[in-house]
Amino acid sequence: MTALVEVVRSGFVESVHHGSLVVTAPDGTVRASVGDVTAPMYPRSSNKPLQALGMLRAGLDVADADLALASASHNGEPGHVEPALAILARAGLTEDDLHCPPDRPRGEPAAEPRRAAMNCSGKHAAMLATCVAAGWSTSDYTAADHPLQRAIADTVAELTGEPIAWTGVDGCGAPLLAYSLTGLARAFGRLVTGEGDRRRVADAMRAHPWLVAGTDREDTVLMDAVPGLLMKGGAEGVHAYALADGTAVAFKIADGNARAREPILVESLRLLGALPAGKAAGEAIDRMARGAGVVTGAGVDVGSLRVTSQLKRSLAASSPQ
Numbered sequence: 001m002t003a004l005v006e007v008v009r010s011g012f013v014e015s016v017h018h019g020s021l022v023v024t025a026p027d028g029t030v031r032a033s034v035g036d037v038t039a040p041m042y043p044r045s046s047n048k049p050l051q052a053l054g055m056l057r058a059g060l061d062v063a064d065a066d067l068a069l070a071s072a073s074h075n076g077e078p079g080h081v082e083p084a085l086a087i088l089a090r091a092g093l094t095e096d097d098l099h100c101p102p103d104r105p106r107g108e109p110a111a112e113p114r115r116a117a118m119n120c121s122g123k124h125a126a127m128l129a130t131c132v133a134a135g136w137s138t139s140d141y142t143a144a145d146h147p148l149q150r151a152i153a154d155t156v157a158e159l160t161g162e163p164i165a166w167t168g169v170d171g172c173g174a175p176l177l178a179y180s181l182t183g184l185a186r187a188f189g190r191l192v193t194g195e196g197d198r199r200r201v202a203d204a205m206r207a208h209p210w211l212v213a214g215t216d217r218e219d220t221v222l223m224d225a226v227p228g229l230l231m232k233g234g235a236e237g238v239h240a241y242a243l244a245d246g247t248a249v250a251f252k253i254a255d256g257n258a259r260a261r262e263p264i265l266v267e268s269l270r271l272l273g274a275l276p277a278g279k280a281a282g283e284a285i286d287r288m289a290r291g292a293g294v295v296t297g298a299g300v301d302v303g304s305l306r307v308t309s310q311l312k313r314s315l316a317a318s319s320p321q
Contacts, residue, residue, distance in 0.1 A: 002035040004253065004311050005260040009295050009303040017260035019237065019253040021311065023272075023318040024185040026193055026246030028161070032318030033182075034311060040165035040178040041252055044234030045073040047177060048123055049201050050159050050187055054152030055126050056197040059133035062087060062126065067201060068208035069122030071232065075214030076105030076117035083211075084116050087125040091132040099142045100124045100172040106214065120172035122211075127174070144175045153177060159187035159198075171235060185250035188242035192230050202230045202242075218262055221284050226274050237261060243274055259305065262288035267307040271315040 001018035008014065020035025030037070052060075052071045062070070066087055074080035088094055100120045102113035115121060127148060131138045136147050143149065144167050153164055153175070160183030170176035191202040205212050209223035212232065219231045228244025237253025239261050249268050253260045266289040269275035275285070287293075291305030 001254050002310060003308045004034070004251070005263055006306050006308055007291075007295060007303070008306060010297075011303075014295075014303070016308075017237075017253050017255060017257055019251060019260070020181055021249065021251035021264070021268075021314075022181045022185050023268075023315070024182065024189055024248045024250075026189060028186045028189060030182060031247070032314045034314050035254075037181040037250075040180055041238070042168065042170075042176055042178050042236065043184050043240070044170065044176070044236055044238050045120070046184060046232050046234035046238050046240045046250070047156065048072065048120075049191055049205060049230070049232055050156045051123060051152050051174075052126065053159070053191070053197055053201050054155035055130040055148075056200065057155060058130050058148060058151045060126055060130040061133055062129065064200070064204040065208050065211060066122075066126070067204040068211040070126035071201065071205050072122045072212045073119045073219075073233065074122060074211065075107070075217065076103065076119065076121075077214050080122065080211065080214060081105075081114075081116045084121040084125045087122070087129050091129040093128050093132070093138065097128055097138060098124045099174075118172065120170075120174070123174070124172065142173050142175065149175050156187070159190050160184065161186055181250045181252060184238075184240050185242075185248040188230060188232075188240050188250070189246040189248035192228075192242040192244065192248075193246040205232070206230055216284070218265060218288060221282075221288070222265060222269065222275075225282060225285060226269060229269075229274065231265075233261065239265060241265070241269075243272065247272065259291060259294050263291055263305045263307050264311070267312065268315050271312065272319050 005017040022033040022037035098115040103118035162183040166178035168176040213219040231241035236256035240250040242248040295303030
C-alpha cells in the first residue's frame with residue numbers, strides 16, 4: 001500500500017490514508033499506478049454504470065434520466081424517490097417489490113425509512129423493470145444465479161477485461177463482483193469511448209449528474225464542473241472516473257475512509273489538466289480539495305487533508321504532455 005492522503009492538524013501530520021490508484025490511457029494501457037492495482041477488490045457502487053449497461057443489454061427500456069438513476073447512489077431526495085417509483089409503476093410493480101433495505105434520505109435522520117429512499121433504489125427499480133421486460137422472475141432478482149445477475153456479470157467481465165474473481169453481497173443486497181482497480185478504470189474508459197449502449201450509459205449520467213448523486217455530492221459537483229467527465233463513487237473508499245477522451249482513474253482507500261476521496265478526486269483532475277487550479281474551480285471544489293470541515297478545533301478549521309507528494313508525482317507523470 002502507498003500513502004495517498006495526509007491529515008494535517010495545526011501544521012503537523014496527524015494521520016495518513018494508504019491505498020492504491022491507477023491511471024489508464026484511452027486505449028486501456030496503464031499510464032501510472034501506485035500501490036497494488038491488479039489485486040481483486042470490491043468496487044461497491046462504482047460498479048453501477050457497468051450494471052446499468054448489463055440491464056440495457058438484457059432489455060431495460062427507459063429514458064436517459066431513468067438510466068442515470070439506475071446508475072446512481074442518490075441522496076433519497078424527492079427528485080430521486082419519485083422517478084424510482086415511476087420506473088416500478090411502469091413495470092407494474094410497487095415499492096414493496098424492491099429488495100434494497102429501507103433507509104432514510106441523506107441528512108434527514110428523523111425521516112421514516114423506506115426502500116425507495118435507499119441510495120440504490122434506482123438500480124433496484126431498473127433491475128426489476130429489466131426482469132419484467134425479459135420475462136424473468138422478480139421475486140428472486142438479487143440472487144447471484146438469476147438470469148439478470150448472470151447477464152450483468154458477463155457485461156462486467158467484458159468491460160473490465162477480467163474474469164470475476166469473487167461474488168459477494170453488496171450493502172443493498174445485490175450481488176457484488178470483485179475485480180481489479182485496473183479493470184474498473186478500463187471499464188470507465190470503455191464506457192466513455194464506446195458506441196451504442198456503452199456510450200448511452202455514459203451520456204445519460206453526464207447529462208443528469210444530479211440524479212447520479214444529488215445536492216452537494218462530489219459526483220454531481222465535479223461532473224457539472226468538468227465537461228465530459230463520467231464519475232461514480234462507491235463505499236469503502238472506492239472511486240472511478242473517465243475524462244472525455246477516455247483517460248480514466250480508479251482508486252481505493254485501504255482503510256475505507258471516505259474523507260480521503262475528495263482531495264484525490266480534485267488533485268488528480270487538476271494534474272490531468274481537466275480542472276483549473278484554485279478559486280477558478282469554484283468554492284465547493286476548493287473545499288473538497290482541502291477537506292474543509294474535517295480537521296477542526298472548537299468548530300473551526302485548524303488543518304486540512306492533502307494529497308501526498310508521491311501521489312502528485314505519479315499523477316503529474318501520467319498527464320499527457
